[in-house]
Amino acid sequence: MNGFTLILGGARSGKSALAETLVLNYVEAVPPHYLATAEAFDNEMVERIARHRDQRRGAGWVTLEAPHDLTALLAGLPTGAPVLIDCLTLWLTNHLLGESDLPREIDALEAAILARRAPVVAVSNEVGLGIVPDNALARRFRDEAGRLNQRLANRAGRVVFVAAGLPMVLKGTL
């Protein structure tokens, strides 16, 4: 089993909490790094992001914001740092809306995750279990998110689906 864990789940399913627990289980010389992909669009969001960052700092995390430049950031982290990426779905959204070269971005992200020597836990949303969305961008996002999840699940050593805070292990062991 390699050191890459993918955590899948719906909105408010408890996937971030599980991911944090898994990362904190790793005892390493370097503190765990939290790579946050949310962008702050308004004051409420700015405050919420700051509050969460302060809480994590108290718990020993280093928090870095990476709404777009996740790949470069990953490559530059201390070798031994366990990493939590929260979450891939927002990173994908930011690149879709930013009209990035998506296949290239995804290739590079996958390579950067797999190049890490220390454990990486990434959180991603499952968004394909409702009815087909009316709008074309939402359909494209849904397709891209599903493909990204499949691809990373294929490379991960461990994949866990979370519902109501409870894990279903799809690959590897908890």
Place this chain on the structure above:
Amino acid sequence: MNGFTLILGGARSGKSALAETLVLNYVEAVPPHYLATAEAFDNEMVERIARHRDQRRGAGWVTLEAPHDLTALLAGLPTGAPVLIDCLTLWLTNHLLGESDLPREIDALEAAILARRAPVVAVSNEVGLGIVPDNALARRFRDEAGRLNQRLANRAGRVVFVAAGLPMVLKGTL
């Protein structure tokens, strides 16, 4: 394992049928009680509710309607009565639309469920696995529903996710 079972699933997933089977497996001196949270907004709904209630009466159930006052009703039931709550998601919807003090309502409901000596089986919808809804009330509902499911799953002795009528046990045993 305590006597509280949470059944999660999507629309038309067979979660109510599984919940009924589980409650009818309990043999108690007091008949099983069915707490229905659906509200009848039109004649078709009134008829459907009445028809289902008649069917359950034939099968030995006592049906009570509790679109809002589920908590008080639970506290007043006969001590030994096994209870089916169908479903928590409609109860939450009714309180969201009714602008209740939601944290207080949820605290009280949780306490009332856990105070029961006889088994309680509660049905709840998983609604967070599609794309982000356009409208703000839907997003809030989705967040509240996810939080409620996590919270009750944490307290339940048994949690089952149902898909296409088939159970996946997330906690405890069937």
Place this chain on the structure above:
Amino acid sequence: MNGFTLILGGARSGKSALAETLVLNYVEAVPPHYLATAEAFDNEMVERIARHRDQRRGAGWVTLEAPHDLTALLAGLPTGAPVLIDCLTLWLTNHLLGESDLPREIDALEAAILARRAPVVAVSNEVGLGIVPDNALARRFRDEAGRLNQRLANRAGRVVFVAAGLPMVLKGTL
């Protein structure tokens, strides 16, 4: 275990790829038959369907298009041919939009699947795990799709739920 397998999953979950693998695992004297239910509404779709059909031909499949007449087609296939139906959800959509006599169509399809002597693997979408759709046709579709999945899961010898390309076995064994 009978020879009918139902594969459930969301959009871009990898369910078709798993279904193809399962069908190709069967070694039979007759080549596997692929029953495609997608309808081509525009040139892009026509091309995509043709490209996929050519790929499958190279891999030894016979591809037949059955957006509506799946049941009659199933009955007329060579006795020993393993069959992949991809997918039931589009077939259901086509019949809903075509205002067919749905209960009769579903009865006939179920009977035709169960009458096959060689293995049948059918792919179907789980669409009920998002929030309630705004529009009435989408709600009806969601209900019908959920009922169809429950019914066929009940008759299948094997049911697998796929997320991010990874199987969760709900019934039978992989």
